């Protein structure tokens with residue numbers, strides 16, 4: 257008889273695991289002349305005083321790249337004139353069913369002068385002085401690849417939003433970005 261079952265009981269129907277599409281975000285870091293431009297968060301529960309690149313949610317009708325440039329202008333007052341996609345980070349939280357997919361960009365030339373916004377105060381850091389103790393817990397892992405000019409992909413698992421409990425990280429040779437705007 258064809259199609260004999262391998263187990264003694266009929267296979268149970270697969271449990272319906274809800275798949276929540278990831279929230280798309282950008283993270284833009286100017287990296288020029290051995291220095292990084294980071295922003296000190298001026299507001300946000302539990303985040304004020306912390307440093308990060310510039311970025312936020314990709315909006316409907318916007319490409320990821322356009323979103324990165326918009327956030328850099330809104331938060332740091334500068335216009336990227338040379339920017340490369342260099343990382344894809346996925347954040348998974350045990351207290352949030354929606355993972356975050358963060359596209360990281362390096363800016364190597366920009367127009368304008370960095371200026372504080374109501375969200376962020378920009379500040380330069382030498383490569384050896386990145387303030388990891390005042391940054392997200394994943395940053396200490398992937399910044400070395402960023403600083404070395406590599407492309408990378410990683411997945412980071414957080415407990416209660418902020419405690420990093422595990423991760424994978426690999427250098428890659430290419431990254432792709434959807435050309436279409438977010439629907």
Ligand SMILES: CNc1ncnc2c1ncn2[C@@H]1O[C@H](COP(=O)(O)OP(=O)(O)OP(=O)(O)O)[C@@H](O)[C@H]1O
Pocket residue numbers: 281282283284308309310311312313314347356358392393394395
């Ligand atoms: C979990 N570990 C993390 N490690 C490093 N960077 C992280 C991060 N999690 C979020 N980020 C980045 O922080 C910025 C603000 O994020 P977040 O406050 O959620 O964006 P926000 O909803 O305010 O976006 P809008 O500015 O309103 O569009 C944004 O660049 C996002 O990519």
